[in-house]
Structures are given as C-alpha cells and as structure tokens.
Amino acid sequence: METLESVIRFIGSYPMWARLLVLACFAVAAGTLVLAPRIATSQATKAPVTSIDASKKERLVLMRIKPIKLFPDDPSAEVQLLVFVNGTEYRHPSVAGVEWMKVGPAMSEKIIELPPSSRYEVRFEMRMRNDLKRKTTLRAAQKITYITTLPFNEEYSLYEVDGLSRAAGVSALVSYEVYAQ
Secondary structure, eight states, rough: HHHHHHHHHHHHTTTTTHHHHHHHHHHHHHHHHSSSSSEEEETTOOOOOETTTTOTTTEEEEEEOOOOOEESTTTTEEEEEEEEEEEOOOOOOOOOOOOOOESOOOOOOOOEEEEEEEOOEEEEEEEEEEETTTOOOOOOOSSEEEEESSEEEEEEEEEEEETTEEEESOOOOOOOOOOOO
16 A cells, blocks of 8 residues: 555656646556457367477478469469578479469468578569460569468468559459478
8 A cells, every 4th residue: 555655756747748647648558458359269260279399300391372363353464482481492383394374262371491581581472474465463562471380371462563663552462381291
C-alpha cells in the first residue's frame, strides 16, 4: 500500500498535463490488453514449432512450393520461378530440357532440400510469358523473408516490373512452406 501511495505522490508532483498523459498511457495499455485477440488453441492441435538453432544438423530441411496463383488468371501463361535462399538460386521447373511450365491448380509442386542453417533468407522472382504476346515479363518484390523457426508458411506476393517501375497491385502469389523432416 505504501508503494501505491508513493507512486501517487510522485505523479502528483507533476503538472496536470503530465498526469493526464500518464493516465492516457495506462488507459491505452489496459485497453490493448483487454481488447487484443488471444490465440486459444490447445497444445495438442498445434504443430510443434522448433527453433532452427535447436534442430539437429542431421534433420532434413525442405521447402515445398505450391501451385502459383496469377492475378488476373491467365490460362495461357507459362512461368519460370526463381527462388533465392541464403544467396543460392533454385529454379522451377528444373527438369532437363524444360524451361517453362503452365500455371494452374494442376501445376506440379516443387520440393527443395535446403542446407542446414540457423536462419534462412528467402525471396522469389518469376518470369512469365503469354502465348499471345510472347513477351517475357518479370515479377518480383523487394521483400526478403527471414525464417528462424520451423515449420513456416507464407504467401509471397510478386509484382510486375516494367523497366524501373513496379506495378501497385499483386500480380502473382507464391505459396510455400519450409519444414524439418
């Protein structure tokens, strides 16, 4: 009780505007704690999250790239996806003699084995061509995703790049996950 009284006396020694500022800060903090959403999942239904540092070096770390979504959808589009992980480039498709792949829900997934690391820096680029235009355009983002815990899921947004300018709207989404096995 003495502590509360000493805090009140301490705050009371300041001008009115300072006391109101302290009161407003307490009100915002209390409101945030009361109104902030809380995750109420049981431990049994959650996937185990492990720090990459804590994982054994013998564990296999994989990246699975799911089918790409284009905006607007273009059934005649073909793409080449470039994935950069910790400075190493991976290509999709990576089958000998195949340079382009059709985009759609039946598109094949790509599994990439990643070298052991305590942290992964991931970014994507995509080249796209259309049967009608036969012009290759680049889709890219300035974003680098830093992964420090596994498993990790993300939808990575790509934007059309034309010369030195980037489109405002998302033109492709790359869904992927990184997990240990």
